[in-house]
Amino acid sequence: MTLVSSPLQEAQAISLTGQIIEQIESTDGHEVRVTVIQGGRSKNGYAYDDAALHTIASLLDGAQAYADHARSDVDQVNRSVRDVVGFYHDVHYVPSSASQSVSVGRVDASLHIFEAADWLWSLIKEACALGRPELIGLSVDILGQWQVNEQTQSRDVTSVLQVNSCDIVTRPSAGGAFRRILHADTQTAPRAVLDDHPATFVTHTSSTQGGSPLMSDTIMTEQLTASTLPPTTSPLEGARLLEQQQQLEQQRLEMERLLEDARLQKAALTLERRLQESIIPDALKSQLRQRFQGRVFEERELEAELNSSQQLLAQLTRDGVIRGHGHEKATVGQMVTEAEKVQAAFDAMFDLTIDTARLGNIRGFVSIHEAYARVTGDAVLHAGISHSSHLGPIHVAESAPIGRISEADTTTASFSYLLGTSMNKRLLKDYQAWPAEWQKFVTIAPIRDFKQQSRVRLGAFGSLSVVAEDMPYSAVTLTDSAATYVPQKRGNLVTISRETILNDDLQAIRQIPTKLAVAAAYTLAEFVYSFLSTNPLIYDSSNLFTSGAPHTNLGTGALSTTAMQSGITAMREQTNYAGKRLGLRPRYLVVPPELEWTSMVVTKSAGVPGSPNNDINPMLGYVTPIISPQLSSPSQWFLVGDPREVDTIEVGFVGGQVNPSLFIQDQPVVGLNFTQDVISYKIRHEYGGAVVDYRGLYRGI
Structure with a gap:
């Protein structure tokens, strides 16, 4: 966008940076731009290349969105209409850029939320308004084939046959995230005017690491170009120009301070999000919080510390210093995680009491095979019975299995631990x-x-002795046994x-x-x-x-x-x-x-x-x-x-x-x-x- 500038504006180069948040509510519908899946290896151990992402993008258009995943293949076929919350359209494959840390792209789409799911729309709006879109996310539920990669210890998705749905969950494992709320009626571009100076808008999207949500920013830049002041500049005009330069310098310093505050806030949000997602004990979380709070850091630095803490706990457990076991997941407020629901289904399978007031009516698994397939996505025990997201070396099968791939974060606790907890x-x-x-x-x-x-058993005293006048007290002793x-x-x-x-x-x-x-x-x-x-x-x-x-x-x-x-x-x-x-x-x-x-x-x-x-x-x-x-x-x-x-x-x-x-x-x-x-x-x-x-x-x- 180009506007005519005055000679005074052309006098010297001026640069100003600001932040504009785009969020326009709709009256006729609810639209939000989302990342359905991020390429690379998910937390569940599945690896998606560009070919798999292209296939998912081609099959996703018109797919339904449900609140939470189905717990089994039977539930997947018989999904209730009451669980449908929306559908996807305008699906695109977005290749990775040179500035991103991942080598594969992602799949973006527009998600239309039905008016009947206003409770979900309110949750999405509030999470985005608070700057915490990671509180909820998206998880694809597909039918596909994979094979085990011995070198990377992951399951490489070789083909995608069908997209069952892409559901809203609390713990996505493949980078599914909400990006920004869209205008549902007309897509008009944002406009801004600052002191009648020309403005150029550049949309910039920050990269994601490890499936973390993407934050969408709109950056406004203003630039006036000129080499020197005109020779006819009067002293009054020079004074005005000097005052304006001082004001702009103050604005520049203020914007730098605001940007630094924004970086600190973003680092603080990242720190709290990753600590909430981590299963390490609260004592270690407190140490990491003290180490990272109040400063800007790279997310990979925090990830390295979390991985180091988990490895230390694993070693202490193997050495017998820490006894017992369990599957713990931090929850945010009263939100129920997918892992909690799966654990409750295991508990119900053993006729244990379920907190229905918090978890709702949880149906217990009716068979051990259903429980195993639900947790691991492996309906035929292809990868062995300790199938989890932290697999050891496993041999590649002669033919890749066809099975349900659910990218909600439930398999970070292995089947054996969920079963053992119940x-x-x-x-x-x-x-x-x-x-x-x-x-x-x-x-x-x-x-x-x-x-x-x-256990020492002391003896006993007999009757107290009579002490005559001016006579000393007599000493007694106690015998004991053990x-x-x-x-x-x-x-x-x-x-x-x-x-x-x-x-x-x-x-x-x-x-x-x-x-x-x-x-x-x-x-x-x-x-x-x-x-x-x-x-x-x-x-x-x-x-x-x-x-x-x-x-x-x-x-x-x-x-x-x-x-x-x-x-x-x-x-x-x-x-x-x-x-x-x-x-x-x-x-x-x-x-x-x-x-x-x-x-x-x-x-x-x-x-x-x-x-x-x-x-x-x-x-x-x-x-x-x-x-x-x-x-x-x-x-x-x-x-x-x-x-x-x-x-x-x-x-x-x-x-x-x-x-x-x-x-x-x-x-x-x-x-x-x-x-x-x-x-x-x-x-x-x-x-x-x-x-x-x-x-x-x-x-x-």
């Missing part, structure tokens, strides 16, 4: 539901390591084979966490009750139960009110180190299943059982029966004190981890995954224990 939740739920009445009469303690644990134990590690490996997934044996997989939970709970119960049934040697090198000295806590009668009274009297007569009676009373009656009904009779009958005189039963409600199937003898019965009143048995858990833990080994180049095509799940439970004081325990027979 299995772990199911295991803990079943473990905590298993009866553990032994916890009523033992002390649970956290311990730090596998070293020998010592109960010791060494914690142990218990666990097993459970494998899920490739054949199990191909055979779609969901019932077998669903039973694994329940059976592991039962095994862990039963093993721990056996450990605790074995202290009662095996009569072990304890801290004083004597058996726990002795009929006479040193413990006097072993009776000879079968379970009855009379025998229980004898046991209670024996506990009452227990003494401390100074020979003083403690007056202890039992709180629980522990019996095997064979004595369950006898225990109910002797503790709940109003009269003495079997007495012809209708005497009152003094044992009515005196103790609480506990039935233990882990007790091996059908005749032994036990009286146990309240651990809050007297020490009995201590069970210590390493790291305070009372529940068992489930771990996963799914690396494709090591272990059973490599040699036998199986995913290995390891259950681990670490604890130990010992009798701390015999005086709170009594055994009959």
